[in-house]
Amino acid sequence: MRVPVRSSLMEIEDYEPGKLVKGAIKLSSNENPLGPSPKVVKEIVKSIEEGELNLNLYPWERNEEELRDEISRYVGASARIGKENIVIGAGVDGVLDTLVKIFIETGDEALIPIPTFSLYESLVRIAGGIPGYIKRKKGEDFSIPLDELIPACNEKTKMIFISSPNNPTGNCIPEAEMRAIIESVPKVMVVIDEAYVEFADSSLVNLVKEYENVLVLRTFSKAFGLAGLRVGYAVIPEWLASAYKKVSIPFSVNSIAIKAAIVALRDKAHLRKCVKLVKHEREFLLENLQRRFLRVYPSQANFVLVDVSPRKSYEVYEELMKNGLIVRDCASFRGAGDSFIRITVGTSEQNELVVEALKQISS
Ligand SMILES: Cc1ncc(COP(=O)(O)O)c(C=O)c1O
Known part of the structure; x- marks a missing residue:
């Protein structure tokens, strides 16, 4: 007999990763077309061969500390962010998993401006929480209607998830708007997901030193080309570090990934x-x-969002697929509708193929 799984799982959609088809060009997961620094590959091979990385041992705390140190220097000496403000995890996904476990109890709520990265709502549901959706201003610039978001917070609201630049719309939230949100809801943890920040004009990471209820997520999967190694981090207010340490799975980032991120x-x-x-x-x-x-919408990330109306996104997606190009059909994003595709920026040759193929399709 099968043991019943938690009933709340019924409502959770499977995470749909970008498709990978042999021989096709994958522009569906916002990966880095140039891959990681060649120095990373060299250093990893060398340190394994020379025994500096002992794969029979659990990851060494000192290496993790070195990474947190290096991250704090990268994130901004100007913002006075030190290693005590940095926590790491298996990608932003892993960091988010820990954070939701810290803040969400059964019946708690979390607000999510949509369309956006789907993992926020899945994790909230897995934790027994209830996601509340605020529709971004579609057809305009996909900005967040603060006059809807802020009043939607109540005593059960524990988290707000804001991706900036947002996946899949590519826009950032202006700093003044972010401050307005943070200041209006001091008892809510505002999570700013800056997975794509390296491609943007500015960052909101300095806000972490100013407010106790904000944190910023970053990753090595995009600009650093290390998606396969799963390393991400959060810049957090210091008071949150001990809870993070308690809840996070021990050794969630492996030795190779730690070394790769440092290099x-x-x-x-x-x-x-x-x-x-x-x-x-x-x-x-x-x-x-x-x-x-x-x-096509202006983007601060490594992808562009395209409205293919009056065509349907799945039709264009399939036709591009026939041309050996895999993009993302955004119909799977809650609140996105059925006419958007998202194209990861590839190499110059790849992008020329995309333009050519779309020209054929729409003529
Ligand atoms: C907004 C956003 N956050 C986080 C992630 C996942 O990042 P990571 O690879 O660090 O888990 C993605 C992946 O596409 C994303 O779009």
Whole structure:
């Protein structure tokens, strides 16, 4: 006989990763087209071969500390962020998992402006919480209606999740709006997900030193090209560090990932190269797609959102797939409707193929 699983799981959608088809160009998961710094690969192989990384041992605390130190320097000496403000996890996904466990009890609520990254709502539901959805202003700039978000908070609301730049819309929340939210709800933890911040014009990380109810998530999966190793971090107010340590799974980031992240942070030239490519190619996609046929939204991330109306997103997705190009059909994003596709910015050759294929499809 099967043992019954928790009833709340019935309401949780499977996480849908970007598809991977052999031989096709994958522009569906916002990965880095240049991959990690070659120094990362070299250093890892070397440190395993030379026995510096002992894979038979659990990850060494000192290495984790070194990474947190390195992250704090990267995030901003100007913001007075030290290693005591940094926690790490298995990607932003892993960090989010720990945070939701810290704040959400059965019956608690969390607010999520949509469309956005789907893991926020899944984790809230898994914890027995209730996600509340606030629709971003569609058809305009996908900004968040503060006059709906702030009054929607009540004594049960424990968290608000704001992705900035937002996946899949690509826009950032202005600092003044973020401050208004944080100041209006001092008993709610405001989570700012900056997974794509390296491709944006600015960051909100300084707010962590000013307010007790805000934290910022970052990742090595995007600009640093290390999605396969699963490393992410949060910049948190110091009071939260002990709860994080208690709840987080021990050794959630493995030794190789820790080493890779340290080396990646030190190779600033590679980071600059990746960011430069994405910004340049993002402009290419924007100009060429907009000029020709479609509504393309300005983006601060490494992807662009395209409205293919009056076509349906799944039709265009399938036709692109026939051309060997995998993009994201955004119909799976709650509140996105059925006419958006999201295209990860690829290499120049890949982006030219995308423009060419969309030109054929829409002519
Ligand atoms: C907004 C956002 N946050 C977090 C993630 C996941 O990041 P990580 O690979 O660090 O778990 C993604 C992945 O696409 C994302 O779009």
